[in-house]
Amino acid sequence: MKSAIVLGAGMVGVSTAIALRDRGWDVTLVDRKAPGLETSFGNAGIIQSEAVEPYAMPRSIGKLFEIALGRTNDVHYSFRELPFHLATLARYWWHSEGKRHRAASVAWASLIGRATATHGALIERAGADNLIRRDGFRMLYRSQSEFDVALRNAERISTTYGVPFRALSSAEMGQAEPSLIHSGIGAIHWLDPWTASDPGGLVSSYAGLFQRSGGRFVHGDAATLARKGSGWSVVTNDGVAEAEQAVFTLGPWSADVLKPFGHSFPMVQKRGYHAHYRSPHPLQVPVMDTENGYLLLPMAAGTRITTGAHLARPEAPADYGQLERAEAAARRLIDLGPRVEDKPWQGTRPCMPDMLPVIGLSQHHKGLWMNFGHGHQGFTLGPATADVLASMMAGEKPQVDMQPFRPERY
């Protein structure tokens, strides 16, 4: 029987472990924590079938000035941190140019197009339907000029990729979401995305499916991975685990743990924060307050606010300014209620400068595979990228062109 150690039990790792198990492999899934407690826990929980183009860095001088002057809440940085990010930001900026972004979008869309179906199969098998809503999410606009631009973009996306949306007037938005105090000047309702009421809980239910299907989950440190004969070994709390192949699915930690293996992956470190609130009248579906750069999500733990990108290394101190500005704006939108936790959650999106995940075989080591760098949409893409990687590992022909995702491009 073929065997693999999968390192990291976030959405990507758990999905990868299932995809290999489904092909009859003997699979050991390793994490230092329980499954789904890091980035895949703290995100907005949207399975984003509308996100058919990866999130580019703004290139217009006006937008860059807004960010530089701190006039926007979707991106935040501090002068002290900036020098640590300039090199990767320069690469991100280069890849965000129109023609390059369009090429990346073709590759990206080939994966996003498979996201809902691959999640759907796992949700059914895991019996996790109670965690999922299938009525999309809405983007609220407060200025007519921004709404007009967004509508033109939504039309383009819809026509090019066949992703449906509905434009709502302010009155229609108010009717759809009676708890809104202020319904903006209009909204775009993306109709097809699904939302999880407990993102970490969904990963945990997938991990349960993996274990019921004969997979093994153990606690251990991925940094102990070492060559053992022609295969690999890793130290776990249950002793040393061995397998022919190893897969890195460590999300934002992947680049650091891969360094001793001769790999140098630049990652754009976009931190995000979340907090929950006991809202007396929660929203029906998630709402993005576009002008203030945050999402407001009805979740099992309360109404969750998730913030945009804070450029910060993992060791940089927390800066709750973005979350506080989002909270102030949200209090003008709904009766938000008191905060649930004393301390907000924080985590880092695993973003590559060319906006595409790293999927495939190491160019330096036999039997060392990678599946990380899913950026803003790793919760969406976990099962889809797991399926194509498992196809490659099993010697099958993946259903999408894997060239753009190959590790050796870095």
Ligand SMILES: Cc1cc2nc3c(=O)[nH]c(=O)nc-3n(C[C@H](O)[C@H](O)[C@H](O)COP(=O)(O)OP(=O)(O)OC[C@H]3O[C@@H](n4cnc5c(N)ncnc54)[C@H](O)[C@@H]3O)c2cc1C
């Ligand atoms: C605020 C915010 C909102 C977001 N919203 C969305 C959204 O709505 N939809 C969407 O699709 N995506 C969203 N994302 C992005 C998404 O959360 C990530 O892309 C995704 O969770 C990455 O999954 P992963 O499995 O690669 O990483 P992770 O979930 O971080 O998993 C990595 C695992 O590796 C383990 N690990 C790390 N180091 C070691 C080690 N040395 N030994 C053992 N284990 C180790 C960790 O414990 C962790 O369990 C959002 C992100 C943020 C921050």
